[in-house]
Amino acid sequence: MSNPITIYTDGSSRGNPGPGGYGAILMSGNHYKELSAGYRRTTNNRMELMGVIAALEALKKPGQHITIYSDSQYIVKAIQQGWLNKWMATNFAGGKKNKDLWVRFYNLAKGHHIKFVWVKGHADNMYNNKCDQLATTAADGRNLQVDEGFEMDPNHLTL
Known part of the structure; x- marks a missing residue:
């Protein structure tokens, strides 16, 4: 059996x-990897989810035992309280x-054994704080990507 995987994620939006x-x-x-990316127009909840998705997409093998730490009540409650299963149904x-x-998350997650843990954001968890730094630096960067799921949604189009 391979080592369990620990993942910390965070998302940021400059305006929402x-x-x-x-x-x-x-x-x-002894493996450690950091991931980040920025998008030109999106929301905080979408970036929270993208952090989880990008981490899962980076995994090379199915069937991993994973603990994901997130400061997003939206994500943690959606999983722990069964909201996502109801939404899918x-x-x-x-x-x-x-x-x-x-x-996208659901399809990635079903191939693994995942436990979510909520952590208080902007507190004393060094990995959560590092993820926050990665997220905000990416949001403030140049050459931002297009969040097509957000920008192409007719509910989000602006003139």
């Missing part, structure tokens, strides 16, 4: 919506937001 970014740290045994009826990212 506005420029945003995510940060993620993956650790297993009803095809996100009632206009639940971020369907594209939740479906």
Whole structure:
């Protein structure tokens, strides 16, 4: 059996919506990897989700035992309280937001054994603080990517 994987994630948005970014740290045994990216127009919740998705997409093997630490109540509660399963079962009826990212996460997650743990943001957890720094630096960067799921959604189009 391979080492368990610990992941810390955070998302940031300068305005909501506005420029945003995510940060993620993956650790297993003596392996350590940081990930981040910035987007020109998005929301904080989307960036929180993108941090988790990017971390899971970086994994090379299925069936991993993973603990994900996030300061996002939105993500942690969606998993721990079964909201995501209800959203999936009803095809996100009632206009639940971020369907594209939740479906992407769901498909990635089902291949692993994942436990979510909520951590207080901007507190004394050095990995959460580092993820925050990665996310905000990415949001403030140049050559920001397009969050197509947000920008192409007719509910978010502006003239």
